[in-house]
Amino acid sequence: MTGSADASIKERLVTENTTTPPSSQKILESEPGHKCLISGKEVIMLSSNNYLGLASHPRVKRASQEAIERYGCSTGAARRLGGLTVIQKQLEEELAKFKSTDSAVVFTSGYTANVGTIQALMGKEDMIFSDELNHASIVDGCRLSGARVEVFPHCDTVALERILANSRARKKLVVTDSVFSMNGDIAPIPDLVRLAGEFNASLMVDDAHATGVLGEHGGGCLDHFHLEGQAEVVMGTLGKALGSVGGFIAGSSRLVEFLESKGRSILFTTALPPAAVAASLEALMVIREEPELRRKLWHNTTFFRDRLKRNGLHLLPGETPIIPIIVGETSQAERLAGLLFSKGIFVSRVGYPYVPEGQARLRTIVSAQHTTEELAYCADAISESIKEMGLEQKPSGQ
Ligand SMILES: Cc1ncc(COP(=O)(O)O)c(C=O)c1O
CATH class of the missing domain: 3.90.1150.10 (Aspartate Aminotransferase, domain 1)
Structure with a gap:
């Protein structure tokens, strides 16, 4: 220096x-x-x-302790370099079922899920439409992608429609928190689904505060609005209602395969420790059964x-x-x-x-x-x- x-x-x-x-x-x-x-x-x-108290639920704690005994405290490597555990694969299958998608992939946090995904999917020729109150991890992912970013006023679908209509970009992504972390309000998901469809854009929802909380089955905002499968990219965290730590993306098998090979925040970091994976897996069962x-x-x-x-x-x-x-x-x-x-x-x-x-x-x-x-x-x-x-x-x- x-x-x-x-x-x-x-x-x-x-x-x-x-x-x-x-x-x-x-x-x-x-x-x-x-x-x-x-x-x-x-x-x-x-x-x-810790919305449901699962961080200290007896079943969740026991599952985590047993995973340490069986698999140790660390995975010792990045996912693609030998760090993918059998329980992480199981967790990904359960997350996909929970979110009613074909597939899911786990990241080490919700932050890295947003950053790695937006960076991998979007590039400088593309355009992202982002709510002004979106979480910082979305903002950082947008910046890293190099795409042009149009920030629309909070939950203002009329303004969003106008800027979507004016966009000439070939690839467009509308991205929103589903429950806004600082205001606690819910995004107008049905309108966003409609607009994304009308203007040939993809929709990404950050379900960090909705997973395990919103919807008849706790599946999140799409479960809440009965719009399962209507967002191309669904992000969630394991660190809130699921009582553990980590993040994930749920979507099509093709999306997940793409992120596994192109998501820099998956490729260049040690895979999630077994204790966290097992806790999340058990938390999903508790959400279903209780x-x-x-x-x-x-x-x-x-x-x-x-x-x-x-x-x-x-x-x-x-x-x-x-x-x-x-x-x-x-x-x-x-x-x-x-x-x-x-x-x-x-x-x-x-x-x-x-x-x-x-x-x-x-x-x-x-x-x-x-x-x-x-x-x-x-x-x-x-x-x-x-x-x-x-x-x-x-x-x-x-
Ligand atoms: C809306 C939203 N997205 C993403 C994140 C990041 O999740 P994590 O804490 O798992 O990194 C948070 C957490 O603060 C959040 O509130």
């Missing part, structure tokens, strides 16, 4: 603001259940993506949303377990989260760059594990704390 490059890095480290001062970073010291030990304090967890978990999640979600509204809070339109409470400035969200922590509740506060400036929020997430008493306590503590701080809470942060 040259002296000047070294100096510029140092300069950046000094001048650049970091969004989370390391001193305020809370540390998880237990399972990520509805009650957790965080930085030495027992709290109600109100911000975990639908009451999903019913409880939705019951809890409705209860918590209603209680917050009854307490006078303004919520963004939405129906999912992700319920943001927008307060405005990052410093206000930080103070509010601190006050709630002192009352025994952990809730993550999210500011720029995760969300636009001035729209910092508490990102509350309900799980199937919460009791009604816990949720009532949290909803009341949030509204009381907002009053105590004299905050004027508005849905848009304006």
Whole structure:
């Protein structure tokens, strides 16, 4: 490294603001259940993506432990270089069934699934149409692909139709989160399916927050809208409702074969460890055999949303377990989260760059594990704390 490059890095480290001062970073010291030990304090967890509690489900933990005994702690190689385990193949078959597709392929995270897939499928002659609130992994995949990217206003299918109609690109991809991770609303999937068909574009949905959560069988957004098979590329994560870690793409056999040989984030990384694979495989069985978990999640979600509204809070339109409470400035969200922590509740506060400036929020997430008493306590503590701080809470942060 040259002296000047070294100096510029140092300069950046000094001048650049970091969004989370390391001193305020809370540390998880237990399972990520509805009650957790965080930085030495027992709290109600109100911000975990562990929607169904499967990260600590006895069956899931046992499957993971047994896989370590049988297959060890690491696969020791990338998929194509000897790291593909028999249980990963089994997981891929089960994921394909779960998503009602021909085939599926596993990545080491949802992030690398999005980045590797978009980069492999699209190139500089092509055009991607991406919702403005799509997850950062989609944004990064679009950038890496070199394709032209048209960002359309959030869930605005009229604007999307206009830009699709004006596009002369030969290959077009419409890409959207199905449940938006920071707002908790659901994308207008039926309209997106229709528009993709009308304009000869492919549709890719990021089902990270819908897998195991939405739909009669927990299959995700296409299950929810009874549109199975209508998106060419379906992405999911194993790190949220499935209680483990990893990501996947479900679609046609041809798509999966293509990604196995062209997806750089598959080719150049160690395959997922057996403990994670076995946990996800068992989680899929639990989702199938214990639908009451999903019913409880939705019951809890409705209860918590209603209680917050009854307490006078303004919520963004939405129906999912992700319920943001927008307060405005990052410093206000930080103070509010601190006050709630002192009352025994952990809730993550999210500011720029995760969300636009001035729209910092508490990102509350309900799980199937919460009791009604816990949720009532949290909803009341949030509204009381907002009053105590004299905050004027508005849905848009304006
Ligand atoms: C919508 C969305 N897509 C993709 C990801 C990435 O998934 P993973 O955490 O498995 O990398 C996330 C997780 O934060 C997400 O919210």
